[in-house]
Amino acid sequence: MGSQNGSLYLPARPFPPRTLGLAVPWKRELSDAFTQPEKLLTNLGLDPALAAQAAARQFPFLVPRGFARLMTPGDPADPLLRQVLPIAAELEQHPGYIQDPVGDGQSRRATGLLQKYRGRALLLVTSACALHCRYCFRRHFPYGDALINDRDQAALTAIAADPGITEVVLSGGDPLMLDDERLAVLFDRLTAIAHVRRLRLHTRLPVVLPSRITPAFCSLLGGSRLRIAIVIHANHPRELSPQVRLALEAMKTAGATLLNQSVLLRGVNDDAASLADLSETLFDAGVLPYYLHLLDPVAGAAHFAVSLAEARAIMDRLRAEMPGYLVPKLVRELPGGACKEPIG
Ligand SMILES: *Cc1c(COP(=O)(O)O)cnc(C)c1O
Numbered sequence: 001m002g003s004q005n006g007s008l009y010l011p012a013r014p015f016p017p018r019t020l021g022l023a024v025p026w027k028r029e030l031s032d033a034f035t036q037p038e039k040l041l042t043n044l045g046l047d048p049a050l051a052a053q054a055a056a057r058q059f060p061f062l063v064p065r066g067f068a069r070l071m072t073p074g075d076p077a078d079p080l081l082r083q084v085l086p087i088a089a090e091l092e093q094h095p096g097y098i099q100d101p102v103g104d105g106q107s108r109r110a111t112g113l114l115q116k117y118r119g120r121a122l123l124l125v126t127s128a129c130a131l132h133c134r135y136c137f138r139r140h141f142p143y144g145d146a147l148i149n150d151r152d153q154a155a156l157t158a159i160a161a162d163p164g165i166t167e168v169v170l171s172g173g174d175p176l177m178l179d180d181e182r183l184a185v186l187f188d189r190l191t192a193i194a195h196v197r198r199l200r201l202h203t204r205l206p207v208v209l210p211s212r213i214t215p216a217f218c219s220l221l222g223g224s225r226l227r228i229a230i231v232i233h234a235n236h237p238r239e240l241s242p243q244v245r246l247a248l249e250a251m252k253t254a255g256a257t258l259l260n261q262s263v264l265l266r267g268v269n270d271d272a273a274s275l276a277d278l279s280e281t282l283f284d285a286g287v288l289p290y291y292l293h294l295l296d297p298v299a300g301a302a303h304f305a306v307s308l309a310e311a312r313a314i315m316d317r318l319r320a321e322m323p324g325y326l327v328p329k330l331v332r333e334l335p336g337g338a339c340k341e342p343i344g
C-alpha cells in the first residue's frame, strides 16, 4: 500500500505523529503496531519461520497490538493470525488471480471517485489501513494518483453535478485513517450537496483499532443531516472484543446504522458454525450482517479461496440454523456488473 503522504484530501501532516506525548491514543496505538511478522509470531510462541519475508515485501505486514492480543498463543492455524500472516503460498501464481479483480480501473469517474452502481458513488480517501488483510482485493491497487486530494476537486464537483448520486461511500484504504478534522471537512462538503442523502463508511477500524472511535468522531456522526451507515468488516466472532463492542455501541448511540461485511475465507470462517457465531455476536453488538463476499481473485490470495459449491453448502446450513435477518447475503463482484452478484 502507498503511504498517506502527498495525495490526501487535505495537506499532509507527519503521520504517525512523532511526539508521542501529544498523540491521540489511536495514533499512538497505530505507531506501536507490529510491522514485522517474526515479532508477532515470537510473541505468540510460534516459529518465526512461518512467515515469508518475500510475501511481506510485496504487501507489507501491519497488525495493531490490540488485534494481536485476540489471537490464541501457540496456534499456527488461529483464524485471526491467518488473515494477516504473510506466507509462501502468496507467491504462487494461479490462473485467474490477477492484479485488479474487480475492475476498479474501469469505473473511475474522476480522481478518487469510482462509480459502478446506480445511485451510489465511492470516494477513495486514503490508501492507508490500520491492519493489512492478506486477501485484500486492493493489495495491488495503484493508489498513487487515484485518491481525492486538495489540488483536484473533480470528485466533489462530479458528485455535485450529478443529482443521480444520492449516496456517497467513503472507502480507501480505510476512511477512518483520516483524522477527525479531515473527516469533518469532508462531511461538510458532502452535506452541502443537497441531493446527497446518505453517507456510508466502509471501515475495518472499529474492529482492528477500536480506539479510533473517538467522541469527536461520534459527534460528527450525530451532527449531520445525512443518514449514516457504517459498514464494518469482521470475519470471525473472536474479532469482536469488549473494546470493539464499546466502539460499536458508541457509533450506534450517535445514530449510525451498523452493518457488517465479511469475506468467506478458507481456514478462517469457512464453516457454518463460525458464521452463525459471527452473526449472533454481531447482533448482540448492534450490528446486522450485510454481505458475505466470495473472495475476489486477487493475485496472492488463492489459498483463501472457497469454491462456489462449498459456499452454497455453507449458506444452506446457515439458513437452516438462523433467523433470516442474521444470514448475510452471499455475493461476488464481477467486473461490469450492475450490482454485486447475489449467489442464491
Ligand atoms: C461495493 C461497491 C458499492 C456498494 O455496493 P452496495 O451493493 O450498495 O453495498 C458502491 N460502489 C462501488 C464502486 C462498490 O465497489
Ligand code: SF4
Binding pocket: 128, 129, 130, 131, 132, 133, 135, 136, 137, 138, 139, 172, 173, 174, 204, 233
Ligand atoms: S481493511 Fe479492507 S482495504 Fe484495508 S487491507 Fe483489509 S481488506 Fe484491504
